[in-house]
Structures are given as C-alpha cells and as structure tokens.
Amino acid sequence: MNPSSLHSQPKAFSHLYIERKVLDHPKTHAIREKFSASHVIIIDHYKEVFNRPNQNFAAQSQSKNLILAHKEGKFLHIGSQYSDGFDHKQFFYASSVMGCLYDCDYCYLQGLYPSANTVLFVNLEDAFQELTPYLDHDTLVATSYDTDTMAIESLTHQTAQWLKFAEEHTNLHLEIRTKSANIKALKKIAPNERVTLAWTLSPQHIIDKYEHATPTLQQRLKAIQEAIAFGWKVRICIDPVIYTEDFDVLYPPLIESLFSIITPESIEQLTLGSFRLSQSHLRSLKKLRRSDIAFYPYTVRDEMATYPEPIESYILKSLLPKALQYLPRERIRTWQRQS
Numbered sequence: 001m002n003p004s005s006l007h008s009q010p011k012a013f014s015h016l017y018i019e020r021k022v023l024d025h026p027k028t029h030a031i032r033e034k035f036s037a038s039h040v041i042i043i044d045h046y047k048e049v050f051n052r053p054n055q056n057f058a059a060q061s062q063s064k065n066l067i068l069a070h071k072e073g074k075f076l077h078i079g080s081q082y083s084d085g086f087d088h089k090q091f092f093y094a095s096s097v098m099g100c101l102y103d104c105d106y107c108y109l110q111g112l113y114p115s116a117n118t119v120l121f122v123n124l125e126d127a128f129q130e131l132t133p134y135l136d137h138d139t140l141v142a143t144s145y146d147t148d149t150m151a152i153e154s155l156t157h158q159t160a161q162w163l164k165f166a167e168e169h170t171n172l173h174l175e176i177r178t179k180s181a182n183i184k185a186l187k188k189i190a191p192n193e194r195v196t197l198a199w200t201l202s203p204q205h206i207i208d209k210y211e212h213a214t215p216t217l218q219q220r221l222k223a224i225q226e227a228i229a230f231g232w233k234v235r236i237c238i239d240p241v242i243y244t245e246d247f248d249v250l251y252p253p254l255i256e257s258l259f260s261i262i263t264p265e266s267i268e269q270l271t272l273g274s275f276r277l278s279q280s281h282l283r284s285l286k287k288l289r290r291s292d293i294a295f296y297p298y299t300v301r302d303e304m305a306t307y308p309e310p311i312e313s314y315i316l317k318s319l320l321p322k323a324l325q326y327l328p329r330e331r332i333r334t335w336q337r338q339s
C-alpha cells in the first residue's frame with residue numbers, strides 16, 4: 001500500500017442514508033446487507049444530507065458516508081469540452097454516482113459538490129431507458145464521469161449492468177475510466193470490443209502526493225496487464241499531467257516503465273493531457289485550501305484554467321516524442337488548448 005493510501009484510505013461507510021422511496025429497491029437491500037453494521041438513517045431526499053451548508057469536505061473525505069437515492073432528472077449529459085468524445089457521433093456521460101471513494105487533490109468534484117459523501121442512484125434501469133432512443137446511431141457513453149465507478153463496483157455492480165446493456169446494443173460504445181486495481185467484475189463478463197477501459201496513470205510520487213486513497217502505480221499496471229490478458233481493450237491516460245519541478249524525472253520515465261511492462265501493441269491508445277479545470281471549479285478548490293495544486297499560477301482563457309502556454313507546450317514536447325518511441329502518432333491522443 002502506498003503512503004497516501006495509509007494516510008487517507010477512507011473508512012467504510014459508518015452511516016447509510018437511504019431515501020424513503022428506494023427502501024424497497026433490490027440494490028438497496030443488497031447494500032444494506034453488505035453494510036449491516038452501518039447506522040441507517042431514512043431520509044426524504046438526498047439533498048437534505050448531501051447539500052447541507054457548511055460541510056467540511058476534507059474531514060468528510062476521511063470518513064465518507066453513503067447515500068442511496070432515486071435519480072429524478074437526467075442520467076445522461078452531453079460530453080463536455082474538457083473531455084474527448086473519440087469521434088463518436090454522439091457522446092454522453094452518465095451520472096449515476098455523485099462523489100468518489102478516491103480523493104485526488106486536483107479533482108473537480110471538490111468544486112462541484114458541497115459534500116465528500118457519495119450518492120448512489122440505485123435506479124440505473126432508468127438510465128438505460130433514457131439512452132435507448134439514441135441507440136439507432138453510433139453512441140459513446142462515459143460511465144465513470146463524476147466518480148470512479150470501478151472503485152465502487154463491488155458495492156454498486158453498475159459497471160456489470162452497463163456491460164450487460166452494451167452487449168445487447170451494438171451501436172453503444174462505453175468508456176470506463178478508472179484508477180482502480182480491482183477488476184473482478186471484468187473477469188466474470190466476456191470482453192466486448194465496443195468497451196474501452198481507460199486507466200489513468202501517474203508517477204508514484206504524484207500518486208503519493210495528490211491521488212489519496214488510490215491504488216499504487218504498480219497495482220494499476222498489474223490490473224491493466226490482467227485486463228489485457230482477459231481480452232479487454234485498454235486505453236492509457238497520462239492525463240492529467242501535473243507539472244512540478246520534478247516533471248523531467250517523473251513523467252518521461254513513467255512512459256518508459258509503462259512500456260517495459262505492457263507491450264505497445266496491446267493497448268489501443270495513449271492519451272496525454274495537461275491538468276485543466278474550469279475557472280469556477282478552480283475557485284472552489286482554492287477556497288478549500290487543501291493542496292498546492294489549487295494555487296499554481298494558471299492562465300485562464302475561455303473560462304478554462306491550465307498551465308501557461310510555454311509549460312503546456314513543454315509537457316507535450318517532452319512526452320510526445322517519448323510516446324512515439326512506442327506507438328504510432330495515430331494511436332496517441334493529445335489534449336492541448338486551442339490557440
């Protein structure tokens with residue numbers, strides 16, 4: 001276990017808040033059974049707990065609670081300008097969980113949500129119903145957008161539900177982005193070539209410093225090897241790249257160590273991208289004062305904060321040639337702000 005995990009691994013949910021209307025949902029029953037020692041509190045609406053004013057995000061991160069709720073609005077949202085739709089005709093992200101078991105200092109969720117607790121919308125069947133009318137056309141859904149769904153899979157089984165749904169709908173492509181090392185769910189299901197598992201990798205030093213409670217680099221690499229061996233399509237995301245004064249000794253060697261373990265032919269793509277965040281989320285991160293990441297002198301254009309252009313270019317100029325030693329250009333996606 002890495003030092004950050006020792007330091008920051010959140011305690012399993014001591015409290016379960018359950019909306020009255022999902023008390024009888026089968027997923028609620030399964031979760032109550034799993035967390036039989038947790039204190040159960042029945043509520044009318046998740047916002048009573050999740051949107052309470054004056055919550056302490058940092059303190060809650062150390063002891064997260066779980067809220068089981070019914071999603072009333074849309075599960076699907078059009079993909080944002082900060083993410084890549086990989087040229088699919090339609091690109092949505094699905095928001096079936098709010099909050100993440102991991103605790104990355106750079107995560108926009110800290111600016112988005114008032115609470116570090118996790119809300120699980122148990123009625124995922126309604127997301128499938130919402131998506132079905134779009135499935136006459138090529139469609140990509142990112143299932144792990146406002147969370148890391150694989151991190152919480154043993155509890156939710158939502159990834160397994162998505163994979164089963166994708167098996168039955170041939171225009172549906174899934175991207176499951178994760179830092180998790182737990183791929184048990186994937187071993188029980190036949191690989192689907194329309195599903196891409198996208199692993200985010202960072203140098204171990206960056207994981208220790210900024211990606212609290214996440215698996216180590218070695219654990220993630222092992223999970224990637226296993227997923228490939230099972231026949232799953234894998235994309236590697238060195239994104240976000242966090243620029244520090246150690247960048248040169250951290251990031252180019254990360255690409256070397258990645259390809260010393262994983263054969264380039266066995267991955268679909270590599271994504272490289274510098275840290276970026278909407279200005280409003282950055283403001284919220286600053287208010288929380290949790291990490292030096294929030295206080296870097298970013299440049300802001302069109303509401304997006306990222307590194308000043310010389311640093312952004314330096315990141316790409318350093319990493320792209322290194323990646324090209326292993327992969328052809330067409331299998332490397334790069335994110336850089338348009339000038």
Ligand code: SF4
Nearest residue numbers: 100102103104107147
């Ligand atoms: S794993 Fe992703 S969603 Fe979870 S805290 Fe880290 S950046 Fe946020």
